[in-house]
Amino acid sequence: xxxxxxxxxxxxxxxxxxxxxxxCCGAMIGSIDGDTKTVLHxxxxxxxxxxSQRARYELRPEDLLRADREARDxxxxxxxxxxxHPDCGxxxxxxxxxxxxxxxxxxxxxxxxxxxxxxxSWLPDAEQTHAEKEELTWPES
Amino acid sequence: xxxxxxPTPLRQxxxxxxxxxxxxxxxxxxxxxxxxxxxxxxxxxxxxxxxxRSFVNVYLNDEDIRYIKKDATPVAPTDVLSIVPSIAGGxxxxxxxxxxxxxxxxxxxxVPNV
Numbered sequence: 001x002x003x004x005x006x007x008x009x010x011x012x013x014x015x016x017x018x019x020x021x022x023x024c025c026g027a028m029i030g031s032i033d034g035d036t037k038t039v040l041h042x043x044x045x046x047x048x049x050x051x052s053q054r055a056r057y058e059l060r061p062e063d064l065l066r067a068d069r070e071a072r073d074x075x076x077x078x079x080x081x082x083x084x085h086p087d088c089g090x091x092x093x094x095x096x097x098x099x100x101x102x103x104x105x106x107x108x109x110x111x112x113x114x115x116x117x118x119x120x121s122w123l124p125d126a127e128q129t130h131a132e133k134e135e136l137t138w139p140e141s
Numbered sequence: 142x143x144x145x146x147x148p149t150p151l152r153q154x155x156x157x158x159x160x161x162x163x164x165x166x167x168x169x170x171x172x173x174x175x176x177x178x179x180x181x182x183x184x185x186x187x188x189x190x191x192x193x194r195s196f197v198n199v200y201l202n203d204e205d206i207r208y209i210k211k212d213a214t215p216v217a218p219t220d221v222l223s224i225v226p227s228i229a230g231g232x233x234x235x236x237x238x239x240x241x242x243x244x245x246x247x248x249x250x251x252v253p254n255v
Contacts, residue, residue, distance in 0.1 A: 061205065061225045077149035083231070
């Protein structure tokens with residue numbers, strides 16, 4: 001399961017709402033204890049998709065490299081990626097799946113009419129053919 | 142020996158090391174040395190055809206090796222290699238945008254492409 005602490009959760013929701021009607025994206029940094037991941041920091045990253053950012057996001061690998069270094073500096077781990085789905089559910093779309101990586105949790109925030117509605121976390125497989133839903137909690141959940 | 146930083150989720154395939162050192166004059170040689178030492182790590186990085194998986198990027202210090210000499214990129218003993226995924230995604234265009242607000246599939250159901 002993955003739990004997001006209050007401050008990073010607030011930052012993620014604020015980021016997603018501010019980016020609306022576009023998609024936002026970022027990295028989640030925290031700790032891992034057995035099967036439980038705890039997000040302690042959210043790192044907003046640029047959506048560099050050259051397509052319509054209302055329906056696409058793309059991370060610069062260099063930004064992920066920076067996020068991983070920041071995590072290491074804090075003696076923490078890069079444990080996931082988040083992005084938003086404006087006016088759509090927090091499912092893992094085929095586009096998400098075909099451009100995913102099986103190493104991380106993928107938290108999707110559904111933003112409806114500019115306001116947070118719900119969120120889910122997903123664990124894609126290495127073949128990019130399937131994603132399992134992961135238990136997700138945050139302070140208000 | 143060059144140092145390779147191991148991403149957190151892959152440390153379970155590298156005896157829990159957060160970095161490892163390996164011999165090699167090129168990126169390809171260093172990666173071969175590491176994946177020979179940790180065969181399970183190889184499955185994470187390479188597909189069945191022996192090619193790096195589509196989402197795997199390798200950085201030599203701050204540079205993507207695709208823009209240098211790929212596997213043939215020379216490596217110095219003080220260099221650091223990083224494994225960085227490519228990640229993108231988003232809604233599926235018209236079909237996804239037309240979904241009703243609050244749409245939530247019960248499981249990992251995919252929204253089909255139009």
